[in-house]
Amino acid sequence: xxxxxxxxxxxATGTGxxxxxxxxxxxxxxxxxxxxxxxVPPQSVAEGVLSEIRAGTNPFDERTRxxxxxxxxxxxxxLGTILLVTALALGSFEKGTxxxxxxxxxxxxxxxxxWLQPTDxxxxxxxxxxxLPPADAGYYYEGWVWSDDGEGVSIGTxxxxxxxxxxxxxxxxxxxxxxxxxxSLQAEGAGPQVSEVIVMQGRLESAGESG
Amino acid sequence: xxxxxxxxxxxxxxxxxxxxxxxxxxxxxxxLRDRGRAADATQMTFVKAWxxxxxxxxxxxxxxxIYSIARRTAIDIYRKEKRRVPTDSVAAxxxxxxxxxxxxxxxxxxxVDVLSDDERQVVQMSHFEGLTHSEIADRLDxxxxxxxxxxxxxxxHLVELLGHLQEEPE
Numbered sequence: 001x002x003x004x005x006x007x008x009x010x011x012a013t014g015t016g017x018x019x020x021x022x023x024x025x026x027x028x029x030x031x032x033x034x035x036x037x038x039x040v041p042p043q044s045v046a047e048g049v050l051s052e053i054r055a056g057t058n059p060f061d062e063r064t065r066x067x068x069x070x071x072x073x074x075x076x077x078x079l080g081t082i083l084l085v086t087a088l089a090l091g092s093f094e095k096g097t098x099x100x101x102x103x104x105x106x107x108x109x110x111x112x113x114x115w116l117q118p119t120d121x122x123x124x125x126x127x128x129x130x131x132l133p134p135a136d137a138g139y140y141y142e143g144w145v146w147s148d149d150g151e152g153v154s155i156g157t158x159x160x161x162x163x164x165x166x167x168x169x170x171x172x173x174x175x176x177x178x179x180x181x182x183x184s185l186q187a188e189g190a191g192p193q194v195s196e197v198i199v200m201q202g203r204l205e206s207a208g209e210s211g
Numbered sequence: 212x213x214x215x216x217x218x219x220x221x222x223x224x225x226x227x228x229x230x231x232x233x234x235x236x237x238x239x240x241x242x243l244r245d246r247g248r249a250a251d252a253t254q255m256t257f258v259k260a261w262x263x264x265x266x267x268x269x270x271x272x273x274x275x276x277i278y279s280i281a282r283r284t285a286i287d288i289y290r291k292e293k294r295r296v297p298t299d300s301v302a303a304x305x306x307x308x309x310x311x312x313x314x315x316x317x318x319x320x321x322x323v324d325v326l327s328d329d330e331r332q333v334v335q336m337s338h339f340e341g342l343t344h345s346e347i348a349d350r351l352d353x354x355x356x357x358x359x360x361x362x363x364x365x366x367x368h369l370v371e372l373l374g375h376l377q378e379e380p381e
Contacts, residue, residue, distance in 0.1 A: 008366035012337070028373050031319040032338040038323075041236040045250050046228055049257040053224055162248055163292050 052168070055119040096126070099181055101202040106185075107132055110200055114181050123171040125155055125181075132200065134161040135185060142186045143169045144194060145178035152194055153178060157186070179204035216264055228257055231274070234321035235281040241316045242285040252288050256281040278317050282310070322372035330365035333358060 009016045011025050031037050096117035103110030112129040127143065135141050143155040156169035171178070183200040215223035235256050239249035260280050267276055323331055336342045336350065344362065348355040 004367055004370050005363075007370040008363055011370055012362055012366040024373075025370075027315055028319055028369065029338065031315055032323065032334060033341075034316075035339065036237050036240050037316060037320050038335055038339055039233075039237060039240055039246070039249075041232050041253050042246075042250050045236075045254045046225075046232065048254045049228060049261075050221065050224060052254075052258045053261050054221070162245070162251075163288075165251070165288075165291075 055121045099202040107199040125169040127167040135159040144182040146180035147178045237320040238317045239285045252285045
């Protein structure tokens with residue numbers, strides 16, 4: 001019997017003579033018996049990777065920033081808005097447009113920024129937050145863009161229970177027409193409409209700064 | 212393949228993800244001990260790998276390269292959370308995962324994912340579920356002899372892939 005066959009037998013059963021390397025075969029045996037070894041990442045991870053790569057979403061990444069210039073020009077032409085053209089002319093989209101977020105009276109110490117970046121897939125909205133506490137069990141936060149006509153569109157949900165890493169949210173509508181950004185606290189099972197509990201807010205045209 | 216991956220070619224991204232996502236997730240889970248955080252770390256690892264693909268040396272193996280990115284990413288998440296929530300149970304339980312152990316988990320999972328579906332199934336049922344060959348045969352409704360030959364082929368394959376667990380890369 002070849003040494004590989006002996007090793008395979010030992011690896012399979014933990015018995016018999018392993019010609020060499022018995023110790024590392026024992027490590028392999030221990031590892032294949034553990035649940036962690038067999039865990040499968042959620043499907044949402046693959047979708048998230050593809051989504052981020054499709055969009056080239058990191059506004060701070062040098063490569064993305066360089067690539068984003070023609071996209072921004074195209075977006076500006078397509079949108080035909082004075083605001084966007086003006087911002088581009090001023091170079092304000094070099095890192096995306098920043099909107100300052102402030103806590104409402106419900107979370108007065110909370111602060112943050114939203115970085116808006118047009119992509120082929122929609123508007124990538126990166127949100128950095130400080131001092132917004134994690135949502136309690138049974139609740140979650142929801143980001144919104146809101147028009148002056150009183151129409152809101154959700155841009156994603158989060159809970160912050162595991163930290164406040166920058167959030168990546170998305171708007172499938174033109175944020176220039178939905179210039180207000182809200183963060184609401186929502187109760188699970190309460191339906192898709194925005195709650196009355198708005199904890200942070202900001203506005204694109206009044207608070208827009210460039211990075 | 213790596214050039215196509217770097218350029219965001221969707222098929223190349225899927226191929227790299229399918230080959231290494233299990234190993235990256237297992238590594239992340241070993242360090243972070245939480246599926247949600249491990250999922251975040253896995254996603255961040257592949258996006259970081261894509262962003263830094265231009266710095267990848269094609270003369271080096273891809274596995275150790277993405278392992279290094281994954282390990283750094285998971286440790287960064289762990290350290291940030293430890294700073295934020297020092298009494299969190301995660302912080303208390305993650306200390307035990309030695310880097311040698313993390314590397315073993317990564318290598319073993321990466322090797323298991325190279326096996327055919329049939330081979331992987333027998334290895335999983337045998338080692339993780341603790342089933343005998345007869346029980347596996349009953350479960351899969353195939354002859355015991357088929358289970359035995361499949362098991363030997365699978366373990367022989369693993370020996371070839373893991374016969375010498377490599378040293379952890381720097």
